[in-house]
Amino acid sequence: MGQNLDHSFKVKDLALAEEGRKKIDWAESRMPVLMKLREEFRETKPLEGQRIAGCLHVTKETAVLVETLVAAGADVAWCGCNPLSTNDEVAAALAANGIKIWAWHGMSKDEYYWAIDKTLEFKPTLTLDDGADLIFRVHSKMPELAENIIGGTEETTTGVHRLRAMDKDGKLLYPIIAVNDTPTKWEFDNVYGTGQSTLDGIMRATSILFAGKTVVVAGYGHCGRGVANRAKGLGANVLVTEVDPINALKATLEGFRVMKMDDAAKIGDVFITATGMKDVITLGHLKTMKDGAIVCNTGHYDVEIQVEALLNYAKSVRTIRPNNEEIIMPEGHRIYLLARGRLVNLAAAEGHPSEVMDMSFSGQLLSLISLANGTVGKDGNHVYDLPKELDERIARLKLKLMGFEIDELTDAQKEYLTAYDEGT
Ligand code: 3DD
Numbered sequence: 001m002g003q004n005l006d007h008s009f010k011v012k013d014l015a016l017a018e019e020g021r022k023k024i025d026w027a028e029s030r031m032p033v034l035m036k037l038r039e040e041f042r043e044t045k046p047l048e049g050q051r052i053a054g055c056l057h058v059t060k061e062t063a064v065l066v067e068t069l070v071a072a073g074a075d076v077a078w079c080g081c082n083p084l085s086t087n088d089e090v091a092a093a094l095a096a097n098g099i100k101i102w103a104w105h106g107m108s109k110d111e112y113y114w115a116i117d118k119t120l121e122f123k124p125t126l127t128l129d130d131g132a133d134l135i136f137r138v139h140s141k142m143p144e145l146a147e148n149i150i151g152g153t154e155e156t157t158t159g160v161h162r163l164r165a166m167d168k169d170g171k172l173l174y175p176i177i178a179v180n181d182t183p184t185k186w187e188f189d190n191v192y193g194t195g196q197s198t199l200d201g202i203m204r205a206t207s208i209l210f211a212g213k214t215v216v217v218a219g220y221g222h223c224g225r226g227v228a229n230r231a232k233g234l235g236a237n238v239l240v241t242e243v244d245p246i247n248a249l250k251a252t253l254e255g256f257r258v259m260k261m262d263d264a265a266k267i268g269d270v271f272i273t274a275t276g277m278k279d280v281i282t283l284g285h286l287k288t289m290k291d292g293a294i295v296c297n298t299g300h301y302d303v304e305i306q307v308e309a310l311l312n313y314a315k316s317v318r319t320i321r322p323n324n325e326e327i328i329m330p331e332g333h334r335i336y337l338l339a340r341g342r343l344v345n346l347a348a349a350e351g352h353p354s355e356v357m358d359m360s361f362s363g364q365l366l367s368l369i370s371l372a373n374g375t376v377g378k379d380g381n382h383v384y385d386l387p388k389e390l391d392e393r394i395a396r397l398k399l400k401l402m403g404f405e406i407d408e409l410t411d412a413q414k415e416y417l418t419a420y421d422e423g424t
Contacts, residue, residue: 004098011095012088012104020093027060030354032401033362034068041072046369048073053124055116055134057085057346058103061357063094077122079115081130083107085346126368127152131300132159139173146173151371153177153364158276158300167383175377175384177367182386184359184394186222193352195226197345198298205323205338205348206294211235216268219275220247227272228256239264265289273297273304283309286335296338298345307341323348359394366390
């Protein structure tokens with residue numbers, strides 16, 4: 001593929017582009033729904049004239065989304081949404097293909113926000129976020145940009161929680177579609193994607209045997225449920241900690257032991273936080289853990305484990321394997337911290353498999369098109385859901401491309417749905 005370099009970008013090393021292109025080609029072969037939609041929208045160009053600023057992990061799957069947005073007519077500028085999650089080969093391939101992208105693995109905090117500001121320099125008409133850092137940047141530092149912004153989308157649970165809070169306080173400067181809350185994202189990406197990719201990250205950073213290990217999963221929401229069930233499938237003894245009684249009850253009835261973190265800390269071998277909350281594993285917990293305990297986080301932000309307190313308290317720290325720091329505690333036991341407490345699935349592996357991102361990113365695409373054509377977001381600056389018919393379009397296409405067929409309701413059955421004159 002020839003190189004198109006007459007645009008602004010900054011990546012680790014453009015020479016990595018060829019390897020990155022192979023990764024993107026591989027992802028395209030596993031994302032049939034997005035590729036099918038790309039064919040359709042390449043012709044109709046529903047995003048013609050739109051300028052999209054994207055802040056989302058730069059992975060091989062994201063590259064398929066970016067190049068689909070361009071095929072649909074958009075002008076795109078991109079940055080990562082986590083300093084540790086950018087795949088440098090993929091970033092190089094996007095830059096070589098004419099994409100304005102500022103992203104590399106291991107960015108400092110200043111470089112991270114510098115990159116976000118670079119994407120905002122081209123005055124977007126649409127924003128795409130994962131964790132809402134770009135949206136927050138517009139709202140806190142450049143509110144004047146909002147007059148050009150038709151709307152935005154948000155990919156992840158914690159980002160949507162915060163945006164709904166802003167909506168409630170009347171603080172949103174433009175409408176947002178909560179892609180995370182779309183069933184074809186939430187029920188699959190969060191459960192099966194997070195479940196598999198989190199264990200993938202742990203395996204790459206430790207190469208441990210899961211069978212027989214006591215795995216403690218903090219949080220039994222969609223993500224935690226996926227992680228717990230995948231670990232169980234590998235033969236681990238899985239414990240769950242929770243603050244929500246309904247989720248805790250679900251975990252119990254699905255066969256997991258539920259207990260307080262204070263108690264789990266003493267017996268766990270591997271700890272995985274998936275709560276979206278801060279201070280879930282504290283220094284106090286870390287002090288009581290067994291020698292050799294492995295600790296990591298799969299939530300979007302790196303606040304779930306008290307990493308700074310741990311590193312300040314440590315007697316010594318050394319990187320024993322990539323994304324794996326051995327911490328000798330004053331008490332004498334060793335703790336293994338993965339990816340410095342940042343999301344282990346993207347920092348130590350490749351994130352979710354392409355097959356689930358296929359649906360999540362089709363939701364992103366259809367959401368952006370719905371904002372651009374005005375079918376969603378015209379009732380004020382609020383958080384909106386993707387219309388059900390669009391969500392079902394993704395599901396139907398996925399099933400068809402997987403080779404499955406489903407039944408359809410007959411007219412009589414449709415009538416029965418709303419009838420109230422028939423009983424048992
Ligand atoms: N996320 C997980 N895997 C990803 C991948 N392969 N590419 C891009 C992003 C990826 C994170 C988010 O899409 C989503 O799962 C979340 O809720 O953060």
